[in-house]
C-alpha cells in the first residue's frame with residue numbers, strides 16, 4: 001500500500017474511533033510515525049483528489065469523505081428512476097450507511113416534492129438487500145408535521161410514552177425509536193420537533209440512549225440510523241447541536257434546476273408506471289408532452305407525478321366510454337396549470353408509451369380542447385346533438401370546478417378582453433337574461449368562446465357547426481343580446497350557430513350546475529383526546545345557537561380502524577347531506593376522507609390542524625343553505641390562515657415561561673435544582689417549564705440556551721456554571737438556596753406572569769370554592785392556617801366579588817392569591833422584613849382608587865390584619881385593587 005493510501009485508511013479509522021469532526025495532521029503523523037509536514041502534504045493531496053474534506057479551524061482538521069469509501073459504489077443500482085443527477089446523492093447516502101462500524105446520520109434538504117422520502121425509501125431498500133439480507137431491517141417513516149399541533153404527542157410518538165406522562169396518556173406506549181431499532185428511522189419535516197425533542201434526538205444519535213416521555217429514571221438503548229428531512233433551511237430551524245451531529249447533509253435539487261433530459265426521464269417513468277397499472281397501451285399528444293416538460297411545477301417531482309396520474313385517470317375514463325384501442329392523453333385531461341401550457345403549443349403528434357417508457361411516433365391528430373366542432377359535425381339526430389352539447393358544457397364546468405383553479409387561472413385561459421367583457425356583461429345585461437347568470441357560468445361561456453376563437457385561428461378548413469335550437473325562446477333572445485354586446489364591446493363576431501349554441505349554456509336555475517340544491521353540508525370534527533372535539537363543538541354550537549358541528553372524540557388508545565368506522569357510521573347516520581367537511585387535528589387523517597368518500601358515496605373534504613376559529617367559520621357558513629362544500633371548505637381554510645397570521649404578532653406574548661438549570665454535565669446539580677424548583681412553584685406558576693442544560697466545561701458553548709431562548713420566554717438561568725445570556729438573569733445555585741435567592745426567584749416569577757394561571761381550567765361551582773381553596777392553599781402556604789384564611793374570605797369576600805362581578809374561576813383565583821399573600825406577609829413580619837414586602841406587580845402611580853372601592857375592601861383587610869396581627873401596606877392594597885378590576 002502506498003503512503004497516501006496508508007494515510008487515507010488511517011484517517012478513516014481515526015475518524016470512526018474519534019469524533020467525526022476530523023483529525024489534524026499531527027495526529028496522523030504520530031499514528032503513522034511520519035513527520036508532520038509529510039502527513040500534511042499527503043492530506044492535501046487527498047483533498048485535491050476529492051477523497052478528504054478540510055475542516056477549517058486551528059489546527060485545520062481532515063475528514064474522509066463518506067462517498068470516497070470504496071464499499072459504497074459497489075451497491076449502487078445500475079439504472080434507476082431517480083435519474084442521473086440523483087445518482088451521486090444516492091451514492092453519498094449509501095456511503096454514509098456503509099460507514100464502518102456505525103452508519104452516519106443523514107440530513108436531507110430540499111423543497112417539497114423533490115424526492116426526499118423517495119430517496120430514503122430507496123436507500124432502505126438497497127440497504128436491506130445488499131447489507132443485511134438475513135436480519136430484520138426495519139424502515140420506519142414518520143412525518144413530524146402530522147403532530148406539529150401537539151408537541152407532547154409528537155415527542156411521545158417518537159420516543160414512546162410512559163403512562164400518566166400527560167393527560168390522556170392512559171397506558172405505556174412504545175415509540176418509533178423502539179420500532180426502528182436495528183434499522184432506519186426517517187423523520188420528515190424534522191424541524192417541527194420542539195427543542196426538547198431535538199435534544200432527545202441528539203442524545204440518541206450521540207449516545208444511542210433515550211427515554212420515553214415521562215420516564216425519569218429508566219434509560220433505554222437503541223441502534224437507529226436516523227435520516228432527517230426538512231424543507232426549511234436546517235441551520236436556522238434545528239438546534240445547532242443536532243444540526244452539527246448530522247455528518248452527511250444532502251440537498252435534493254428542485255425540478256426547475258434539473259435538466260430537460262432528467263425531467264423527460266421522470267415523465268417517461270411515471271407514464272410507464274401508469275400504463276403498467278392500467279394494463280393498456282397509453283398514448284400522449286406531443287403538445288401535452290411538451291406542456292409536462294415545460295410547465296413550472298412548483299411542487300416538484302411529487303406534483304409532476306400526481307399531475308400525470310390525474311391526466312391518466314381522465315384519459316382512462318374517456319377510453320372506457322369510447323371504442324378506442326388505447327388510452328390517449330390529450331390536453332383536456334391535464335390539470336389546469338399544465339393545460340395552459342398545452343394550449344400554447346402547436347404540436348400535433350401523438351406518441352405511445354410502451355412499457356419501457358419510450359415514445360415512438362404514431363402520427364394521429366391532436367385534440368387539445370374538447371372538440372365540440374368535430375363531435376357536433378359527426379352527429380345526425382337532434383337528440384344526440386343535445387347530448388353532445390350537454391356533455392360539452394358539463395365538461396367545461398367540471399374544469400372550472402377543479403379545486404385548484406382560481407379566478408386568475410381562468411383569466412389565463414380566457415383572453416383578457418373577453419374575460420373583462422363577460423364580467424361587465426353580467427351586470428349590464430342583467431335584465432335580458434331569463435335568470436341572472438352566475439359569474440361562473442359566464443366564465444364557462446367564456447371558455448367556449450375562447451375555444452371558438454382558437455378554432456377560428458387554427459383551422460384552415462373550418463368545420464361548420466350545426467344549428468341546435470334551444471326550445472325556450474327567452475334563452476335564444478338572451479344569447480342574441482350577449483352576442484351583440486360582445487360584438488359592440490370587443491368586436492367578437494359570432495355566427496348564428498354559435499349564438500344558438502350559447503343559449504344552451506344559460507341554465508334554468510343559476511346554481512343548477514354547481515350545487516345539489518336542498519341539501520346541506522355536514523361538519524364533523526375529529527380530534528385526539530377524550531373530550532377535545534366535543535368541547536370545541538359545544539362551544540361552537542352554543543355560540544351559533546344551532547347544533548351544526550358533530551364531534552367525534554378519539555382517545556389516544558383508539559386504533560385507526562375504529563376511528564375510521566366511527567366517522568363512517570356518523571356520516572351514514574346523517575340525513576339529507578350533500579357533502580361532508582371533516583375537520584381534523586392531524587394531517588395523517590386527511591387520507592381518511594378520501595377513503596370514506598368511496599364508502600359513503602358523498603363528497604368529503606378534509607381540513608387538518610383544526611382550531612376554534614376554523615370550526616366557528618365552518619359552522620357559520622354551513623347554516624347558509626346555498627353554499628357548497630367547496631365554499632365552506634375555502635371559508636374555513638381562510639379562517640385558519642387569518643388566525644395564524646394574527647397569532648404570529650402575539651407569539652411573543654404567548655411564549656411559555658422557562659427556567660434553565662445549568663451544570664457541567666446537565667445531570668448533576670442541574671437535575672437537583674430542577675426537582676427542587678418544581679416543588680417550589682406555586683399554583684400560579686405551574687405553566688413554567690424547567691429545563692436542565694449541559695454546559696461544556698471547555699467551550700462554555702451557550703448555543704443550546706440561545707436556541708431555547710428563541711422558543712421560550714426564559715426568565716432565569718440557575719446553576720453552577722456562570723453563563724451570560726443577554727437580557728436573562730443568572731442566579732448562582734448557592735444564592736438561590738438562601739432566602740434572598742428565593743425572594744429574587746419569587747419576584748421574577750411574579751413579574752413575568754402574563755395572566756393569572758388557575759390551577760384548574762374547568763369551571764368551578766360556587767359551593768366548591770371553599771374546599772378547593774383550603775385544599776389548594778394547604779399545598780402552598782406554610783405560615784398561616786389555610787382554614788383560618790378561608791373562613792375570613794368566606795365571610796368578607798362575597799361583597800367584593802359582587803362589586804367587581806367576578807365569575808367563580810376568578811373568585812377562586814383571588815382566594816388563592818389572598819391566601820398566599822397572607823402567608824408571605826406573615827413570613828416577612830416574622831423576620832422583621834415586612835418593609836420589603838411591597839407590590840409585586842408594577843403600579844403605575846396613575847391608579848385611582850375610588851372611595852367606594854376602599855369601603856368595599858375595608859372589612860376584609862381589617863379582618864385579615866386583626867386575625868394575623870400584621871399590617872397590609874398601601875402598595876399591597878393598591879395591587880389587590882388593581883388585580884381585582
Ligand SMILES: Nc1ncnc2c1ncn2[C@@H]1O[C@H](COP(=O)(O)OP(=O)(O)OP(=O)(O)O)[C@@H](O)[C@H]1O
Nearest residue numbers: 081082111112113114115116117118119301302305
Ligand atoms: N427520483 C424519483 N423517481 C421516481 N419517483 C420519484 C422520484 N423522486 C420523487 N418521486 C416521487 O415523487 C413523489 C414525491 O416525492 P417525495 O414524497 O419523496 O418528496 P419529498 O421531498 O419527501 O416531499 P415533502 O417534503 O413534501 O415530504 C413521491 O410519490 C415519489 O415516489
